[in-house]
Amino acid sequence: MVGRIEGDHYVAPGGLYRVKIPVLLQLGGTISDTGNVVVFRDDYSVHVSIGAFELDATQRWELSTMEREDYLNAFFTTLVMPDFAxxxxxxxxxxxxxxxxxxxxxxxxxxxxxxxxxxxxxxAEARAALPVAKRGNLIFAQNGVIYVLSTELSERLGKAHKMTAEEENALLASRLDALLATMQFAEPRR
Known part of the structure; x- marks a missing residue:
């Protein structure tokens, strides 16, 4: 593991942030990480990832000169979506x-x-049809770092799933908000 566990928190490499671990390790939840991304998952209902990407001087300048919405959307569509695709x-x-x-x-x-x-x-019929996973993503900048928080809506795989797209989106947003509420960020580097 590149980051570390302190009690019930995961601390990112370099101490960029800490977050309450959203899975129960005692019940088979797992944590895997790289220098930039940590993934928390279990086999039941949790798949959460947090990407933390430190901006270089050029990227910080671009962030300071562009509209925040445009920069964050561009970051996601040019750096994250191609990996998904x-x-x-x-x-x-x-x-x-x-x-x-x-x-x-x-x-x-x-x-x-x-x-x-x-x-x-x-x-078996769902496996044959390759279900479409739905993920919510929260993208923001904090102290020279772009964060991408992501979670999958596990409920879509069940036969009893009957939520509207708006209900699904609201549930994903609330889960990401709850995750964000458990995060603490390092002070900016001077």
Whole structure:
């Protein structure tokens, strides 16, 4: 592990942030990480990732000269979506929403990833049809770092799933808000 665990918190490499671990390790939840991304998952209902990308001098200048919404949307569409599209052909952005009043500006983005579920598909007919995973993503800048918080809507795989797109998006947004509320960020480097 590149980061470290302190009690019930994960601390990112270099101490950029700390977050309450959103899975129960005692019940088989797992944590895997790289220098930039940590993934928390279990086999039931949690697949959460947090990407933290430190900006170089040019990127910080671009962030300071562009509209925050434009920069965050461009970051997501040029750096994150191509990875999704390579892994899950046909991936698309379903909706985006900008909130200027949070953390200096936050983009909430919903993606659809054909065959991109991180959960086991329990039904043979669902496996054959490659269900479309739905992920909520929260993109924001904090202290010279772009953060991308992402979570999958596991409920879409169940036969009893009957939520509207708006209800799904609201649930994803509330889960990301709850995750964000458990995060603490390092002071900016001088």
């Amino acid at each position: 390579r892994m899950f052909p046909g991936s698309q952005i379903e909706a985006t929403q900008f909130d200027a009043g949070r953390l200096g500006g936050v983009v909430f983005c919903v993606t659809l990833l054909p065959g991109g579920s991180m959960f086991p598909t329990p039904f």
